Amino acid sequence: MKILAASIVKNADLFIKSMITSISWVDKIIVYNDHSVDNTEKILSTLSGKFNIPEIVQMKPLYPKSMITYFTDGFRDLQYETKIRNTFINFVFSKFNPDAMVLIDGDELISRNLKPFIEKVVVSPIYDSIAVTCNHIFDKNTYLHVYETNWNKVFMIDPHVRILTKFQKYKKGKYRNVPDCFLEPSVKTLCLDGAYHYHLKYIKRLKQQNYAFRFLPKNLNIKLVNKNLKKHRFPFPSDLKSLIDNFIN
Numbered sequence: 001m002k003i004l005a006a007s008i009v010k011n012a013d014l015f016i017k018s019m020i021t022s023i024s025w026v027d028k029i030i031v032y033n034d035h036s037v038d039n040t041e042k043i044l045s046t047l048s049g050k051f052n053i054p055e056i057v058q059m060k061p062l063y064p065k066s067m068i069t070y071f072t073d074g075f076r077d078l079q080y081e082t083k084i085r086n087t088f089i090n091f092v093f094s095k096f097n098p099d100a101m102v103l104i105d106g107d108e109l110i111s112r113n114l115k116p117f118i119e120k121v122v123v124s125p126i127y128d129s130i131a132v133t134c135n136h137i138f139d140k141n142t143y144l145h146v147y148e149t150n151w152n153k154v155f156m157i158d159p160h161v162r163i164l165t166k167f168q169k170y171k172k173g174k175y176r177n178v179p180d181c182f183l184e185p186s187v188k189t190l191c192l193d194g195a196y197h198y199h200l201k202y203i204k205r206l207k208q209q210n211y212a213f214r215f216l217p218k219n220l221n222i223k224l225v226n227k228n229l230k231k232h233r234f235p236f237p238s239d240l241k242s243l244i245d246n247f248i249n
Contacts, residue, residue: 001122002027003115004098008067008088010034012106015200016043018243022109024053026102032059032088035066040106062087068211078172082181085170093167101164103183107201109244110162111237114196118163121190128188130163131156132197135232138220139204140248142229146213154191157233161185162197180212195234203247 005023009016009031020029033041041058048056067084069077092101099122104110114132121127133156136144147158161168161183170181185191201208202220210216217224236244 001100001119002096002098003100003102003118004092004096005029005102005104005110006032006089006092007104007106008032008034008085009036009040009106010066010068011036011038011040013039013043014206015107016040017047018200018246019104019106019108020044020047020053020056021051022111022240022243023102023104025112025115026054027098028054028096029056030059030092030096031056032084033061034068034084035061059088076180078181082170082172085181089164089170090167093164099165103160103162103164105199107199109198109200109240111196111198112239113237114163114192117190117192121163122165126188127190128165129161129168129183129185130190130192131159131161131185132191133193134158134160134197134199135195135234136199136202137232137244137248138202138225138229141231143232144202144213144216144225144228145230146216146228151185151191152187152189154193156191156193159185159191160197161189195237198236198240198244200244200247206247 003026005026031044044056044058047053063084067081069080071077100118117130121130131151138144149156151159168183170183172181210218210220
């Protein structure tokens with residue numbers, strides 16, 4: 001069974017080592033370097049095949065513009081973003097022929113506790129993908145509670161389809177005030193609400209600007225986001241705890 005990770009990153013040197021370490025349980029990592037001008041490429045080169053990390057294959061940009069581009073009104077060009085995402089995923093499936101693909105952004109972590117579910121899905125005729133709750137860490141006690149729903153009768157918070165066993169297309173986002181494109185779940189998507197998928201960008205002390213949630217301010221401070229904060233619902237998984245602690249302590 002061959003499990004690959006696929007990631008599109010841009011200027012992710014703050015997070016990239018932690019992201020790569022979190023998915024060191026896959027067989028190969030394919031990274032599309034989207035016009036980074038920081039140390040992302042250098043860090044990836046030093047990590048590949050070392051420190052118990054599998055081979056990292058770096059891809060140069062396929063298009064002249066960055067995936068995240070904006071119109072004059074400040075909204076993202078989702079048609080262009082969708083095109084790049086779909087081209088990349090289709091290329092990885094075609095060239096590397098994985099049994100499963102783990103999709104992860106440069107500022108995310110995914111626990112190895114997801115691997116048994118991936119192995120189950122690969123051999124099951126019932127499933128072809130996995131969706132997981134996204135835990136947006138704010139500090140050691142709280143997370144950003146941005147959206148909740150039910151997918152396939154499973155309660156989830158800001159769910160994302162993150163595991164594919166075959167090529168599926170991204171679509172333009174349909175959720176109000178969330179300017180993003182997404183992979184739509186189907187009846188064959190295994191939905192998991194738990195401590196599997198973490199987002200690091202909105203950790204309070206990092207003071208990173210908010211670019212995705214239009215119902216939250218551009219600069220996230222405790223007074224403005226307080227109504228969106230809730231206590232963590234799950235303990236941090238043991239394989240990610242030290243990585244998370246590096247950012248919240």
